[in-house]
Amino acid sequence: MKKIIYTIAFLLASGAAAQAQVEVKQTKSELAGFILLENDLLLYTLKEEQGQFIYSEQRDKSETSKKEVVLNAGLINAVVGGNKAAGELYVYQKNGRNQEVISFYRLKEGSFEKTGERLLPKMRNHARNLGMFLSDDKQTLVVAAELGRSQGHEDLYISKWENNRWSKPKNLGKTVNTRQPEFAPYLANDTLYFSRKDEAIAYNYRAPVDVATSKAGTPVKLAPVMNVAGTYNAYYKKVADRQMWISASQEQDYFYTAYLLEPVPSLKEEVLAIAPVEEVVEEVITPAPVLKTKAAAPAMKLFYAFNSVYLNLEEVSALARFLNKQPQGTELVIKGYSDGYGSAEAKDYVSRNRALQVKNHIEKYFAKKHFVVTLENEVRDAKGRDNRKTELYLMH
Structure with missing residues (x-):
C-alpha cells in the first residue's frame, strides 16, 4: 500500500516541572547571606577582616564580581529584605553602636540608588553579629540579638513599626529560642524561617508565627536537601518559586556554597514542520x-x-x-x-x-x-x- 511519511522536527519548550538543586556561588570566604534578583543579578555578603560587605555578579559569570560601593555605606552591611512590587532592596548598615540604619535602594539602569532609610530600634545588643529581616511592607522587623533576657546566646525578637517608631523588641519565647544561637531570620506570610547553630553545625528551621502577638509555634527542620546532616546550613529564604540557602562542610575545607532550588524546564514535543515525502512502505501495525x-x-x-x-x-x-x-x-x-x-x-x-x-x-x-x-x-x-x-x- 502507499503511505505518506512525514519529516517531523521537535523543539524543547519550557513548562512547569520538577525542582533542581543548583550551586550559584562557592567561596572559601564566609558567606553571610545571598539573594538572586529577577534579572539574574546575584547579591551576596562576605565576612572579611575589615568588616562585612555586599558583592554582586551576574549569575554564572564570576568574572563580573564587584563590591557594591553604594550598598556598603557601613563597616557591617547585609541585605535584610526587599519589596518586589516596588523594586526596592533593604540593606542594614552599621558603623557603630549608635550608627545603625536600614537603607532602602532601587536598581536603576544597572546601579543602585538610595530612596530612604530608617533607624533601628533602641536596644543594648551584646551579640557578636546582628542578623535581621524587614518585611516587604516595612512594618515588621525580626531581629537576632542577645539582649538582657535572652534564652542563651542570640535569640529572635520581633519589633513593629507603630506611630513612626519601632516598638520594644519582644522575645519569641522558648518554643523558638534555646541555649544555642538562633540567627538568620526570614519571614514569609505567617511562617518564620531561621537557623540554629551548635558549634560548627547549623540547621534551617521553620515555625508558624503570629506577628500581631509575637508568638511562634514549635519549629521543625526543613527538608534534608536544605539540611545536610553534620554540616553548616543557614540563611534560608524563599522568593517566588525559588528557595535559597547556604551550606558549608569541614569535609569541603569550609567552602561555603550558595544553593538554589528552582523549577527546571520540562520537555514538550511540538510538530514544527511537515514535509510530505511519498514512499511505498509496508504498514506496521503496533x-x-x-x-x-x-x-x-x-x-x-x-x-x-x-x-x-x-x-x-x-x-x-x-x-x-x-x-x-x-x-x-x-x-x-x-x-x-x-x-x-x-x-x-x-x-x-x-x-x-x-x-x-x-x-x-x-x-x-x-x-x-x-x-x-x-x-x-x-x-x-x-x-x-x-x-x-x-x-x-x-x-x-
Missing part, C-alpha cells in the same frame, strides 16, 4: 499500549505527628513490610495530605513533602526493586490525624 489506572482505594496509609513530614519508626517498619511484598517494577502512586492547620503555603509544603519523603525513602532503601513512582498531593480543610497522612496506591 499494538495499542496497555494503560494502567490507579486503584480506587489505597493499598496502604501512613500517618504523621502534627506538623511533621517524617514518619516514625512504626510507620517506617510498616512501609518496609508492604514494599517487600511487591514485585519488582511495581507502579505506585504516592499521595501526601495535609490537614487544615496553617497557612496555604505551609499546608501545600507539608502535603508535597510527605509524599516526597516517602519517595526518597523508597529510592534509597528499595532501589533494587525498580519501583515506578508518581507523586500527588492534596490539602484538606478537615483537621486531625486522619488527614495527616500519605497514601500508597497500586496501578493496575
